[in-house]
Structures are given as structure tokens and as C-alpha cells.
Amino acid sequence: MLKHFYRFIVLIIFLAAVAEVVLRVKYGFCNSPLYISDPDFEYIYAPNQHVERFGYTIRTNSHSMRNEEVLPTDSVVILLIGDSVVNGGSLTDQDSIASTILEKRFLKDFNKRVRVLNISAGSWGPDNVAAFLKKYGTFKAKLMCLVTSSHDAHDIMSHQSPVGIDPGWPDKQYKVALYELWDRYRWIFFYYFDTIFFTPATEQTTTQTPENVAVQDSVKPDSAQKEALNNAGIRKPGIGFNPGYEQLYEIAKVNSIPMFIYLHPEISEVEMGHFNDQGVEIIQFAEEKNIRLINELQLGVSTKLYRKMDLVHYNSQGQIFMADNLYPLFQEYLNIRK
Known part of the structure; x- marks a missing residue:
């Protein structure tokens, strides 16, 4: 009986060791993209990272952007700003995010280095972005595009960074892959x-x-079902309209940077066919400030472009869809012609 027990223990240890190796080698556990806290904009990816996670590559430059390093010689710069829709997170490869796709497309079509700076982080609101730009500047940008969604209307900074507290915002690597699997x-x-x-x-x-x-x-x-669908999706607890929209508008105005808003719907809004009450607030703000707003619902967005079990994030085809929509707009503003 004791002999069988020892065999069982050895088997458990062996299986755990195999699982540990598979999680590390195949899925990139204990190699997560890390975050840093910031007193001004709460948090962001740690700078100068290059990690492989779930088969995807995540790289950041010295300013924590998912881009190559910004160079003094970069003369045509676009700010593509927003939250995890822009950032892509660890489930989107570096080559599959819209900012990378757009930079490569400009280089291929015009043989011109156009920088599309990805200034974003998961769960950021416009006020996070505005705080980042106030701190680091606008990088001589010639155009600013804010990608936003309805829930951003009240996603206001609390200045309580989750970094190192919430498992989704790690500031150091796990030492045991099996524990990371369980914890996260x-x-x-x-x-x-x-x-x-x-x-x-x-x-x-x-x-x-x-x-x-x-x-x-x-x-x-x-009507009851319509009301339920309108109230579906993501609801943030912030009181009042996010001040970041006004702040970004002022930053663009002071620096003479053309700005437009790209309004990306949640799954419930795609199914409903129009934006909910939070989205309407963003549309009204854009109308009041005479800011051009691109309504993605009018561009043929489909639920097939979203990740499975996800309310708002693009899959890789969705990132291409956004890049396809932004490319002619960027050309229009920058007056780039073949």
C-alpha cells in the first residue's frame, strides 16, 4: 500500500514538472508583460520590454509605447491614443496591432517613415492619456486620433494604481508557472x-x-429588452463626464494638432445598432466642440471582429479592420499622396 502511495506521489510530481515546463515554454508563463505605477496617469506597461506570451510578442520602447523607439529624425508622427482596444494587450501580437500595421503600410505604399505612436494601456480613460501627454509632450505630432468607447465617458482616474496588487497588473514575474495559472x-x-x-x-x-x-x-x-440591451456592457462608476476629452481637445488646440475621435462600439451596441446613453454623451461632446467623430457602427463593424467571450476588444481581424478605416483618414489629414 505504501509502495503505491509513493508511486502516486512521484506521478504527481512528474505531471506537475511537465505542466510547469509546458506553461513556461509554450504559453509564456512567468514571462508576462509588466507594469509600472505613475502618480500622474496611474499605470502603464513597463518600458523597454520584449516578452513572448501565449505565442504573441509584446514590445515596448523607452516611453512604454508598443512601438519602436521614437527618434529625433521622425518627422511625421501620429498619436493613436486610447485604452486596451488600441493597446491590444498580451493577446495581440506586436505585428497585429493597428499601429504596427499602419506604420508598415505607409512604408510600403509611400516609402516613407510615418510613426503611429501607440499611447495606451488597458482600462485607461481619456484622462489617463491626457495626463501622459502633459507629462511627456506630443512628440511633434501632426495628427491625434482618440479611439474611445462608450464606457470611457465615466471611466475617470482614481489615482489608485492596481500595479502589484491586482494579478492583471503585475510588477514582477511569478516564479512558479502553476501558481500564476491559478492566481491569474x-x-x-x-x-x-x-x-x-x-x-x-x-x-x-x-x-x-x-x-x-x-x-x-x-x-x-x-421596450424592456431594449432597455436591458442599452444598459448592457461596461459601466464605470465615475461621476460626471470624463474630463480627459476636454483636456485632449485643449492639448490638440494649443499645439495646433488636428484631432478626431474614433468611436468603437461594444458588442451590445453592435447588436443594438446604435450607441448607448454613454456613447451618446461622447457624440454630443464631439458635436459641441466641433470635433470630427468617426462612428464605427457606420463602417460595417461586425461581432466577428471581436475576441470570443469579450465585450469590446478586437481580434486580429478587428485590428486590421480598424487600420483599414484609419489609413485613408490619416492620408487625408497628412496630405500624403502616391
Whole structure:
């Protein structure tokens, strides 16, 4: 009996060792992109990083941008600013984010080095971006594009950095991959456990049967359902309209930088066909300030361009979609012609 117990212990140790190696080598555990805190804009990726995570490459320059280093010789600079939609996070490869795609496209089409600086971080609001620009300047930019979503309207800085506190904002690497898996991603296990064992069979059938889906699509939602869809998505607790919109407008005005807003919808808004009440606030602000606003709902955005199980973030095709939309706009403002 004791012999079997020892064998069992050895097997557990062996499996744990294999899992540790696989997590590190194949998935990049213990090699996460790190963050730093900042008193002005809360947090950002740590500078000068080059990590491989989940098969994707994440690089940052000395200003924590997902770009190559900014050089004194860079004469045509665009600021592409926003949150994780722009940043892409660790689930988007460096070559797949819109800023990289746009820089390569300008170089290929015009043989011209056009810098599209990716100034962003996950869960940033416009006030975070404005604080960054106030601290580091505008890098001689000739154009500013703010990519924003409805929830940014009230996503106001609390100046309480999550870095080193929340597992999603690590400031140092985990030493054990298995512990990182549990500490950062255990919610996934609980999600699937709850879905499999506690979701009523009728609900599962409804979402999985093509015939039922067709019936649902043919039924127009009543006012209560419309209200529920309007209130769906991300709701931030900030009181009042985010002051960062006004601050970015003033920064652009003082520095004579043309600015426009690219309004990116959440999944619920794509399904609804229009922006919710928070998005309407952003649209109204742009109208009041006479800022050009690009409504992505009018450009044919589809839920197929979003990551699975995600409310707002693009997949790699979505990043291409955004780059395709921005490219002619950037050409228009910079007057770049073939």
C-alpha cells in the first residue's frame, strides 16, 4: 500500500514538472508583460520590454509605447491614443496591432517613415492619456486620433494604481508557472464549471439550436429588452463626464494638432445598432466642440471582429479592420499622396 502511495506521489510530481515546463515554454508563463505605477496617469506597461506570451510578442520602447523607439529624425508622427482596444494587450501580437500595421503600410505604399505612436494601456480613460501627454509632450505630432468607447465617458482616474496588487497588473514575474495559472486565471475554471453544471439545460439548448436562434432573430425586442440591451456592457462608476476629452481637445488646440475621435462600439451596441446613453454623451461632446467623430457602427463593424467571450476588444481581424478605416483618414489629414 505504501509502495503505491509513493508511486502516486512521484506521478504527481512528474505531471506537475511537465505542466510547469509546458506553461513556461509554450504559453509564456512567468514571462508576462509588466507594469509600472505613475502618480500622474496611474499605470502603464513597463518600458523597454520584449516578452513572448501565449505565442504573441509584446514590445515596448523607452516611453512604454508598443512601438519602436521614437527618434529625433521622425518627422511625421501620429498619436493613436486610447485604452486596451488600441493597446491590444498580451493577446495581440506586436505585428497585429493597428499601429504596427499602419506604420508598415505607409512604408510600403509611400516609402516613407510615418510613426503611429501607440499611447495606451488597458482600462485607461481619456484622462489617463491626457495626463501622459502633459507629462511627456506630443512628440511633434501632426495628427491625434482618440479611439474611445462608450464606457470611457465615466471611466475617470482614481489615482489608485492596481500595479502589484491586482494579478492583471503585475510588477514582477511569478516564479512558479502553476501558481500564476491559478492566481491569474482560476476564474476561467470557475466560469466553465458554473456553465456546465449550473446552467439550466433549457438555456443551453436555446443557444445551441440553429432553429431556435433563427426564431430569436425574427422576434423584435420589446421596450424592456431594449432597455436591458442599452444598459448592457461596461459601466464605470465615475461621476460626471470624463474630463480627459476636454483636456485632449485643449492639448490638440494649443499645439495646433488636428484631432478626431474614433468611436468603437461594444458588442451590445453592435447588436443594438446604435450607441448607448454613454456613447451618446461622447457624440454630443464631439458635436459641441466641433470635433470630427468617426462612428464605427457606420463602417460595417461586425461581432466577428471581436475576441470570443469579450465585450469590446478586437481580434486580429478587428485590428486590421480598424487600420483599414484609419489609413485613408490619416492620408487625408497628412496630405500624403502616391
